[in-house]
Amino acid sequence: MRIPEKLANLDRRYIFILIALTVIMPLLLPIGMPITETSEVKSVYDYIEELPPESTILIALDYDPAALAELDPMALALLRHAFAKKIKVVGMTLWVTGTTLGDITMRKAADGIAQEGEDYVYLGFVPGAANVIMRMGEDISAIFPKDYSGRPLEEIPMMNSIKNYKDIALVVDLAAGSTPEAWVVYAGTKYDQTIAVGCTAVSAVGYYPFLNSKQIIGLIGGMKGAAEYESMTGNRGTATAGMDSQSIAHIAIILLIIIANVSYFAMRKNGEENH
Amino acid sequence: MIVQFFVPHPPFTNMYNVLLDWTIIIGIFALVIGLSSLIKLHYTRIVRKTPDLPYSIVVFVGMVGMALVGLIRGVDEGTWFEWLFTNVQVPMQATMFSLLAFFIASAAYRAFRARTVDATLMLVTAVLIMFARVPIGRFLWEGIMPDSVVQWWANPPGDIADWLLNVPSMAARRAILLGVSLGAIATALKIILGIERSYMGAGE
Secondary structure, eight states: OOHHHHHHTOOHHHHHHHHHHHHHHHHHSOOOOOOOOOHHHHHHHHHHHTSOTTOEEEEEEEOOGGGHHHHHHHHHHHHHHHHHTTOEEEEEESOGGGHHHHHHHHHHHHTTTOOBTTTEEEEEEOTTTHHHHHHHHHOHHHHOSBOTTSOBGGGSGGGGGOOSGGGOSEEEEEESSSHHHHIIIIIIIIHOOOEEEEEOHHHHGGGHHHHHTTSSSOEEEHHHHHHHHHHHHTOOOHHHHHHHHHHHHHHHHHHHHHHHHHHHHHHHHHHHHHO | OHHHHHOOSTTHHHHHHHHHHHHHHHHHHHHHHHHHHHHHHHHHHHHTTOTTHHHHHHHHHHHHHHHHHHHHHOSSTTSHHHHHIIIIIHHHHHHHHHHHHHHHHHHHHHHOOOOSHHHHHHHHHHHHHHHHTSHHHHHHHHHHSOHHHHHHOSOHHHHHHHHHHHTHHHHHHHHHHHHHHHHHHHHHHHHHTTSOOGGGTTTO
């Protein structure tokens, strides 16, 4: 078999090994490439940065462990930024499999810098997605009478001044699915709530229309977006560490595509010559 | 609810809140239906001794185990439920999703061929976006190009990718969203007016 044919029929396990190496090696031998800021992420950072202390933001942790690698660093960076600015955070989720994950993430971000009940509260999960969003627009305590640990909302000091979206300066939806559309439609349009979106890289493309029409104030897309936010807040975390791996893996895939096309054209030329 | 959108005052607000509460309660019953469907499916596989019987047993053990652990010992920090979630579910679910990276690389190697003009366009765009949306795009540009060129244009891969995402991609995505939304409005009107009754099993 000639080389172009061998390349065209390359065993996929060699590709798997290559991808594994390109991901693992930069984690062991970091390169430290600089992270470029984009305007869509900076607008979220600037909005939170300009909020006065004691403002409240709501972070919807609408993701499960499958999207952990991209969205958890985003959540940690946002939470730490809010806590550093003395901004109160209400956390909740519309994804049942992300309920415990949201609790773990909020406690991890708050460790040593924020107090539950005073600086943040995690409400947990209630099924209903759009219905939950709409109900929160009237009265949060009607849909979440207790927080995730079972404490009634009226016993939580910070919730005394938070009834509905009128008391929330920004909603940030960190989504593995299509929940941002529901937040934009029901919270943004009906209740005029300011919304920002954090999502997986593959979903980010779909939210540019909302960004362009200013229905969302910013968009944090994928691990790159999380790395940008970490860079802006000065809290370098797993997203920044993963950027080297992602960069090398992308280059490897690009080289594989180039090799595949070179072999394809070589085979086509050989086929034409044979005819 | 449509009336309440335009008249957000009592009694419509009160009716709106009641309707939302009812909808959420009905939604919770949907969880029960989902659970019973899952149990019925896997119970049938176990009774019929299908080749997938071991996996159905694992489903039952996992489901009942997590439910009992959560109900008996709670779901707070430091409980067995949290330990099982953090050390079993999180790594397994993250790993399943991570496998996609390998299959995407393999699929890209086999499928991204410049056979036609359209395929070439998609290939070039995909390569450009992959190159520009990670730090290495700018890193290589600044490393390879002379300083005068970098000062003239600091980040062409990023700028071109931004243009692609903010102009042609955004326009196409907006067109799709509008089309889907108009279709959803038309379908909703047909259901409300009783013209579309397939969801009730009509016509079978």
